[in-house]
Amino acid sequence: MRPTRRxxxxxxxxxxxxxxxxxxxRWVPLVGAIGIAAWLLAQQYRFTLLLEDTLDGLTVEQGxxxxxxxxxxxxxLSLSIERPTPSPLTLDVRPSPPAGADTTxxxxxxxxxxxxxxxxxxATWPVAGTFDFDRPTLRATDPGGLYVERVAYGxxxxxxxxxxxxxAIHVGEGGDAVAAGFGEHATGGVGSGLEPxxxxxxxxxxxxxxxxxxxxxxxxxxxVREFEAETDRETVLIVDHRRSLAVGPPDEGALDYLxxxxxxxxxxxxxxxxxxxxITVGDAGLTGTFAPGTAVDHLEAVRRHLHGIEAVxxxxxxxxxxxxxxxxxxxxxxxxxxAARLTDxxxxxxxxxxxxxxxxxxxxxxxxxxLLAAVETATTRFTGRPWTVVFTDDTDRAAVRExxxxxxxxxxxxxxxxxxxxxxxxxxxxxxDAAYDRYxxxxxxxxxxxxxxxxxxxxxxxxxxxxAVLASGRRSRAREGGxx
Amino acid sequence: xxLDLVAEDAVDIPGGRRASPVVGGLVAVxxxxxxxxxxxxxxxxxxxxxxxxxxxxxxxxxxxGQVVVTALLAPTDALAPLVGAELLLGGxxxxxxxxxDRAMAASVGFVAAAAAGGSLxxxxxLLSSSLWPVAGVVVSGLxxxxxxxxxxxxxxxxxxxxxxxx
Numbered sequence: 001m002r003p004t005r006r007x008x009x010x011x012x013x014x015x016x017x018x019x020x021x022x023x024x025x026r027w028v029p030l031v032g033a034i035g036i037a038a039w040l041l042a043q044q045y046r047f048t049l050l051l052e053d054t055l056d057g058l059t060v061e062q063g064x065x066x067x068x069x070x071x072x073x074x075x076x077l078s079l080s081i082e083r084p085t086p087s088p089l090t091l092d093v094r095p096s097p098p099a100g101a102d103t104t105x106x107x108x109x110x111x112x113x114x115x116x117x118x119x120x121x122x123a124t125w126p127v128a129g130t131f132d133f134d135r136p137t138l139r140a141t142d143p144g145g146l147y148v149e150r151v152a153y154g155x156x157x158x159x160x161x162x163x164x165x166x167x168a169i170h171v172g173e174g175g176d177a178v179a180a181g182f183g184e185h186a187t188g189g190v191g192s193g194l195e196p197x198x199x200x201x202x203x204x205x206x207x208x209x210x211x212x213x214x215x216x217x218x219x220x221x222x223x224v225r226e227f228e229a230e231t232d233r234e235t236v237l238i239v240d241h242r243r244s245l246a247v248g249p250p251d252e253g254a255l256d257y258l259x260x261x262x263x264x265x266x267x268x269x270x271x272x273x274x275x276x277x278x279i280t281v282g283d284a285g286l287t288g289t290f291a292p293g294t295a296v297d298h299l300e301a302v303r304r305h306l307h308g309i310e311a312v313x314x315x316x317x318x319x320x321x322x323x324x325x326x327x328x329x330x331x332x333x334x335x336x337x338x339a340a341r342l343t344d345x346x347x348x349x350x351x352x353x354x355x356x357x358x359x360x361x362x363x364x365x366x367x368x369x370x371l372l373a374a375v376e377t378a379t380t381r382f383t384g385r386p387w388t389v390v391f392t393d394d395t396d397r398a399a400v401r402e403x404x405x406x407x408x409x410x411x412x413x414x415x416x417x418x419x420x421x422x423x424x425x426x427x428x429x430x431x432x433d434a435a436y437d438r439y440x441x442x443x444x445x446x447x448x449x450x451x452x453x454x455x456x457x458x459x460x461x462x463x464x465x466x467x468a469v470l471a472s473g474r475r476s477r478a479r480e481g482g483x484x
Numbered sequence: 485x486x487l488d489l490v491a492e493d494a495v496d497i498p499g500g501r502r503a504s505p506v507v508g509g510l511v512a513v514x515x516x517x518x519x520x521x522x523x524x525x526x527x528x529x530x531x532x533x534x535x536x537x538x539x540x541x542x543x544x545x546x547x548x549g550q551v552v553v554t555a556l557l558a559p560t561d562a563l564a565p566l567v568g569a570e571l572l573l574g575g576x577x578x579x580x581x582x583x584x585d586r587a588m589a590a591s592v593g594f595v596a597a598a599a600a601g602g603s604l605x606x607x608x609x610l611l612s613s614s615l616w617p618v619a620g621v622v623v624s625g626l627x628x629x630x631x632x633x634x635x636x637x638x639x640x641x642x643x644x645x646x647x648x649x650x
Contacts, residue, residue, distance in 0.1 A: 001633075001634045001638075014547075017551075017624075018619050018622060018623070020554070021554075025615060026553070026554060027615065028550065029551075030615060030619065030622065031550070031570060031602070032546070033619075034545070034598060034601040034605060034622055035574055035598060036543065037597070037626040038597035038598035039543060039581075039594060039598075040630070041593065041597045041629050041633065042591075042593040042597060043581075043590070044630060044634075045589065046581065046584065046585070046586045046589065048636065049586045049589055049640065050585055050592075051637065051640075052640055052641075053585075058644075067558040088585050088586075144580070153644070169507075187561075219586065225530070269493075300493055357490070
C-alpha cells in the first residue's frame with residue numbers, strides 16, 4: 001500500500017498545523033493535527049477492507065485462444081476482469097506478457113460500480129520457445145485517492161511457440177515409417193567397451209584380466225566376458241539445396257523437411273560423439289564444406305549453416321571452383337561406348353583406352369552435376385569409410401542414381417533421404433489418383449536405390465500428405481484388386 | 485483539488501465544482517460560532533470558512549477551520565464556542581467516512597483513532613507539561629499505526645493474490 005501525492009498533501013497540512021501549534025504553544029492546532037492523523041488512518045483502514053471486498057470473487061484472466069503457435073504467428077490476447085457484484089474500488093489491470101511476445105500492453109480499467117471489463121489486443125510471437133506469462137498486475141485506488149495498492153492477481157497462461165517449419169515428418173520406406181533414430185548405428189562387433197555383450201569360453205591369447213571369474217566359477221571352466229565395441233563412426237552429410245527443392249509451401253517445402261532430418265543427424269552425432277562432416281550443394285556448386293569434427297563449435301557451425309541454406313541458385317564457395325572448373329561428366333555407359341569406338345591402334349586410342357576401360361573413370365572425372373561433384377568431394381577428401389548420407393529429391397533420378405553409386409564405392413555405406421516431389425507440389429494432390437501413380441513411380445526408384453549393396457533409401461515427406469496419397473492408393477486397389 | 489473526498493451528497497455548484505450541502509451547513513454553523521465568539525473579527529473568519537467550503541474538500545476546510553478557530557476563538561475565554569466549533573469541524577472529517585462504503589468500520593475507526601490519539605496526547609501533556617512530546621506522540625503514533633495497517637493489508641491480500649508488488 002502506497003500513499004499518493006494527495007496523502008502527502010493532507011499529511012503536510014496536518015504537519016503544518018502541528019508546527020504552528022508548537023510555534024504558538026497552543027493546543028488547538030495540535031487537536032487539528034490529531035484529527036487529520038486519525039482521519040488518514042481511518043481512510044487507510046477503510047481502503048484495506050474495501051480491497052478485501054473487491055478481491056473476494058474477483059476474476060482476472062489473461063486469455064490466449066491456443067497454447068501452441070508457430071513462430072511469427074499473431075494471436076489475440078484477451079484480458080478480462082469480472083466481479084459478481086459492482087466493484088467498490090476502481091481497478092486498473094495490466095497484462096504481463098513474457099518478453100517473447102511482441103504486443104501492445106493495454107491497461108484494462110474496471111471502474112467503481114462496474115462488474116466487468118474486457119479488452120483484446122494482438123500479440124505476435126517472433127521467437128520460438130516456451131513462455132510463461134506473469135500474473136496480471138492489478139492496481140487498486142481508494143475512493144479518496146489517498147492510497148494505491150498493486151497486486152499480482154489472476155491467471156498466468158503458458159504458450160509454446162514452435163519454430164516455423166515442417167511438422168509431422170514422415171521418414172520411411174513405402175509409406176511405413178522407420179522407428180530408428182537418425183544417426184544411430186550399431187557396430188556389429190564385440191570388443192572392449194562398457195555394454196556387456198556375451199560370455200564365451202576362454203581361448204589361448206585372451207588376456208587374463210578379461211576372465212569373468214563369476215562365470216568361470218559357475219561354469220567350471222574359464223570364460224571371458226565380451227563387451228559391445230564402441231566405435232566413432234564418421235558421417236558425411238551431403239545436403240542438396242538446389243532450386244528443385246524449393247517446391248512446397250513456405251517453410252514446409254522439400255528442403256525444410258530434409259533439413260530437419262539432417263539436423264537430427266547433427267544432434268545424433270553430438271550425442272554419440274561421432275565425427276561429422278557436411279557438404280551442401282546448390283545450383284552453382286558446393287556452397288559449404290565442413291571437414292569431419294566432433295567439437296561442439298563445429299557442430300554448431302554445421303547447424304547454423306544448415307539452417308541458413310535455401311533452395312535457390314546461389315554463389316558457390318571456394319569449393320565451387322570444383323564446379324566452375326569441371327569437365328563434362330562421362331557416365332559409365334558413355335565410357336564403355338566410347339571405349340568400344342576406339343578400335344584402332346592409333347596413339348590417340350591406345351593412350352585414351354586405359355582411362356575409358358577403367359571402371360573408376362567416371363569417379364575420377366569432375367562432374368558438372370553439383371550433387372555428383374559433392375559426392376566426389378566427399379569421397380576424395382574424406383578418406384576411410386565414412387557413412388555417407390545424401391539428402392536430395394527425385395527430380396533428377398539419373399543423377400541421384402549415379403551419385404549413390406559413386407558414394408557407395410570403396411565399401412562405403414550410404415543412406416539416401418529422398419523427398420518425393422509429388423508430396424510437396426502445391427496442388428500436387430488435386431488429383432489423388434495421379435499423385436498415387438507418381439508416388440508409385442517414386443517408390444520404384446527408391447527401391448531401386450535400396451537394392452544396391454550397402455545402400456538404404458528412405459522417403460521424407462509430410463505425413464498427412466503421404467497418408468492422403470496412400471489412402472487413395474488403397475481405394476484404387478480395393479476397386480481394382482491390385483497393389484503397389 | 486479533486487473533490488472525491490466530498491461526501492456522496494455533493495451537488496454541482498457554480499464554477500464547475502461539487503460540494504456537499506451538509507458540509508456547507510456544518511461550515512455555516514462553525515462560522516456562526518466564530519462570529520459569536522470572536523465578535524467583528526469573527527466575520528472575517530466566517531467568510532474565510534465559507535470560501536474554503538466553496539473551493540476546497542472537507543479535510544482542507546477542516547484545516548482552515550483549525551486556523552480560524554486558533555486565531556479567533558482560542559485567545560478568547562469563550563470555551564463553549566471553541567469546543568462546539570472543534571466538534572463540528574471534526575464532523576467535517578467524519579462526514580466523508582459516514583457516507584462512503586464500509587461506513588461503520590471507517591467511522592468507528594476514525595472516532596477510535598481520534599479518541600486514542602487525543603487521550604494519549606492529553607496524558608503526555610499532563611505528564612510533561614510541554615507540547616513537544618505531544619507532537620512526537622502524534623507523529624510516531626500515525627507512523628506506527630499506518631505501518632501496522634500496511635502490514636495487515638499485505639497479510640490479508642496474500643490470501644487472495646499470493647503476491648503484492650510495488
